[in-house]
Amino acid sequence: MNLKQLEYFVAIAEEGQITAAARRLHISQPPLSYELAQLERELGTQLVRRGPRGVTLTEAGRLLHERAARILAMATATAREVSSVGKGLTGTLCLAVCDSAAGLAPGTRLAELSRLAPEVSIEMLDGSVPKVLELVASGLAEVGVVRTPFSSQGLRCRYAPAEPLVAVMPQELERGDELEVRLTELADVPLACSRRVAAQLAQTPFCLTEDDRATCACSAAGLGVGLVPRSLLSTCDTGACFIKVVAEKDLESRAAVIWKADRALSPLAERAVALLGELA
Template structure:
């Protein structure tokens, strides 16, 4: 089993047809069918079920697809890093950003890379905090931007200042004072928040999301009062909603730039970390 075979198999899995995968790979169908058969023989298991309209992955095929996409991503990341170490500030930086930190990164902070270095490009990956940490830990992304709380083992971190949690209030659900509101004052309204925040609240929210930007969208639609980090408002349309800071400082959080503690950063990643700074 080699990287070429894995790339072929990923194309078949994503296209759902050997003919379509062959077109995507710019090869003819017979060699692709041969490589798939060779892979199944080598692994001694059936990876796809062939039908009149295409192919469907078996359980073994789904497992191989999941692993193959990660292996290929790691191989590409390794090639980028090795090339970057040899050439300086050139190549592609893979940056992973948590949904809750998109108000702080990448934005204009990395614009200097494009402005000053024509041979630099950016590959941006997004996900929840656990997904971003996994991308950094696996080496797929050299640098990540996450939000507390998160496990720091094996990571180096550069923290931003603490920022308030804010309530995004539809006009008919406005509570509290002019600029602030306490959780006790929100007892009688439906709350919308990210799943990671929910355990810190005294009561179960009405709606849980996987992305704080969705939380803002729900609040703007009048579904409930959304609770999000203040910096996220820079990238969200909150419509006619009122914005008030929560008085509970124990719910404040900090964004952080992270990278692997046991791995040397490429010159490009080092420059990106310097530009991101403390995300202030």
């Protein structure tokens, strides 16, 4: 089993047809069918079921598709990292950023990379905090940006200053004084927040989101008072909502730049970490 066979199999699995997979790979159908048969013979199991309208994956095929996609992504990331180490400040930096840190990273200072090293490019990946941790742990992203709370085991971290939550208030749900509001003052209004924030609240939110930017959208639509990190506001349209700091120290969070503790950073990643700084 080699990388070419895995690439061919992933194309078949994702296209659902050998003919369509061959077009995607820019090869003819016979060699693709041959490689699939060779792979099934080598593994000693059927990977696809052939039908008049295409192919469907067997249970073994679904497992191989999942693993093969990861192996191919890891091979790409490894080639990129080795190239970066060998050439210095060239190549591609893979940076994973959690949704709730979108207002802090990549940041304007990271744009200096384009001036310092014109041959450098950045591949941005985003997702939840657990997803970013997984991308960094697997090596698919060399550097990540996450937000507390998270497990820092096996990681090196550079933390930003503590940051308060803000309440994004539709006009009809305004509470608190001119600049601040306490949670007790929000007890009688529907709340909108991410699962990460909800885990720290005694009150069950009316609108639960996976992404803090979606929380702002809920508030702008009048569904509830949204609770999001203050820095996120630079990336969101909150319409006519009032914005007030949530005066609760226990709800403050910190963003952090992370990378694996047991791997030396490439010169490109080292420069990126220095430019990201403390995410100020």
